[in-house]
Amino acid sequence: MNDKKLKVKDFITVGIFTAILFVVEFACGMLGFFHPYIVASYVIMIPLVGCIPMMLFYTKVEKFGMITIMSVLMAIIMFVTGMGYLGAPLIIGAGVLADLIAMSGKYKSFKKTVLSNGVFSLWICANYFPVVITAKSYREGLLESGYSQEYCDNLFRAINFKTIGVLLILCFVFGCVGAFLGKAVVKKHFEKAGIV
Amino acid sequence: MKIKLDPRTKLYMIFIVSAVVMMSATTPFLWAVRILMTVIPIILLMCNKRYASAIRFLFLYAVALVLTFTCITEDSKGIFMAFLVGYCAIIVQFAPAMITAWYVVKTTKIDEFVSSMQKMHVPDGITISLAVVMRFFPTIKEEYAAISDAMKMRGIRFGGGNAVKMMEFRMIPLLFSCVNIGDELSAAAVTRGLGGKVKRSSIVDLKFKVQDYLLIIAFTAVLAVFIYNKYFMK
Numbered sequence: 001m002n003d004k005k006l007k008v009k010d011f012i013t014v015g016i017f018t019a020i021l022f023v024v025e026f027a028c029g030m031l032g033f034f035h036p037y038i039v040a041s042y043v044i045m046i047p048l049v050g051c052i053p054m055m056l057f058y059t060k061v062e063k064f065g066m067i068t069i070m071s072v073l074m075a076i077i078m079f080v081t082g083m084g085y086l087g088a089p090l091i092i093g094a095g096v097l098a099d100l101i102a103m104s105g106k107y108k109s110f111k112k113t114v115l116s117n118g119v120f121s122l123w124i125c126a127n128y129f130p131v132v133i134t135a136k137s138y139r140e141g142l143l144e145s146g147y148s149q150e151y152c153d154n155l156f157r158a159i160n161f162k163t164i165g166v167l168l169i170l171c172f173v174f175g176c177v178g179a180f181l182g183k184a185v186v187k188k189h190f191e192k193a194g195i196v
Numbered sequence: 197m198k199i200k201l202d203p204r205t206k207l208y209m210i211f212i213v214s215a216v217v218m219m220s221a222t223t224p225f226l227w228a229v230r231i232l233m234t235v236i237p238i239i240l241l242m243c244n245k246r247y248a249s250a251i252r253f254l255f256l257y258a259v260a261l262v263l264t265f266t267c268i269t270e271d272s273k274g275i276f277m278a279f280l281v282g283y284c285a286i287i288v289q290f291a292p293a294m295i296t297a298w299y300v301v302k303t304t305k306i307d308e309f310v311s312s313m314q315k316m317h318v319p320d321g322i323t324i325s326l327a328v329v330m331r332f333f334p335t336i337k338e339e340y341a342a343i344s345d346a347m348k349m350r351g352i353r354f355g356g357g358n359a360v361k362m363m364e365f366r367m368i369p370l371l372f373s374c375v376n377i378g379d380e381l382s383a384a385a386v387t388r389g390l391g392g393k394v395k396r397s398s399i400v401d402l403k404f405k406v407q408d409y410l411l412i413i414a415f416t417a418v419l420a421v422f423i424y425n426k427y428f429m430k
Contacts, residue, residue: 008391009382011321015328016378020371022329023336052367056375069321073329080214080297189368 006065014066017057018073024050040158043170047121051178055186058113064103071095087126094122114179121175125168128159199243203312205408206300212415213296219422233418234292237299253295260287311398339373
């Protein structure tokens with residue numbers, strides 16, 4: 001059966017949605033310069049905003065590999081834009097796992113999609129990895145590059161080894177909530193228009 | 197004088213610059229290396245007749261550098277200073293990566309990119325998707341501008357101050373047009389034989405030239421200097 005294999009159309013779909021997701025991430029990321037607590041709140045903001053393209057993406061996914069490729073692309077883009085390579089294993093891991101979960105529901109089951117979106121949302125936490133793992137040198141780097149002491153203190157109060165667990169859970173929860181929201185939006189707009 | 201680089205050299209440049217950006221410069225010598233590293237893509241931009249963007253980047257980077265070194269200290273207070281510090285830090289820190297990425301995206305044609313990825317035996321899935329991502333950012337920007345124009349004509353400015361509406365009004369039409377463009381794109385790609393079983397030939401012939409070797413050596417040296425200073429000079 002050739003149906004199981006990914007075709008050019010699928011690759012292009014993946015590319016487009018990755019680009020959109022990155023734009024969402026970037027737009028939210030810009031807000032982070034205002035206050036470090038906003039950096040921590042990415043776990044809520046990005047899943048909720050990004051859920052709409054993601055759910056539309058899920059309606060187009062029918063074969064294994066699409067979500068995985070998306071996560072690989074995200075990892076590459078994160079690296080190129082200077083977020084580092086520390087988060088890459090998490091991003092790709094989350095992508096593969098999300099793909100497997102969605103596949104177990106044959107990409108049709110809504111429950112599995114919710115779970116899968118929750119898992120995929122974990123990639124956002126990869127942004128924090130440099131902060132958590134290389135905390136000391138990262139802090140020095142920030143201070144040297146001119147961030148104020150206050151910003152650093154707040155950043156590290158919000159994101160450290162203790163809170164990363166909470167942040168991961170929040171990511172997952174809001175990924176799931178976002179799936180419902182996204183589903184509603186997709187239903188409201190796209191199913192009516194007959195695009196899905 | 198037009199310098200044409202092999203896409204593989206460009207990818208290597210991106211790779212090195214992103215790695216170096218992660219390491220903070222601590223000594224004046226490292227700062228010098230870092231600045232040199234930023235100047236190279238700017239010069240390359242100029243060589244490709246992209247004077248406007250080259251000068252814009254140069255200006256931005258220079259201003260941020262001067263500000264960082266002169267008037268910002270660790271105990272600068274106040275909201276305005278916080279903004280200034282934040283933006284300058286971001287620019288100084290990430291400008292090298294930004295400029296290099298900009299240079300590569302602007303000067304690499306998609307066919308060159310695809311055939312170089314093919315030569316490096318990257319799986320087709322990654323190559324095609326990545327090519328689409330690269331091509332798609334300008335498209336998103338255009339579509340977004342078109343949507344804003346349409347909303348202005350209709351007299352909708354900020355969605356009535358409602359954040360959710362604001363997002364919905366922009367995001368949904370954007371997704372609509374992106375999905376449509378995607379369909380057209382894949383139709384066009386399939387017509388040109390992408391995804392066929394035969395190995396595709398390419399119209400561009402990629403070869404490393406002198407300038408490629410020079411740049412690869414230069415950037416490897418930059419990385420080596422940074423790693424040496426960071427981990428072995430303590």
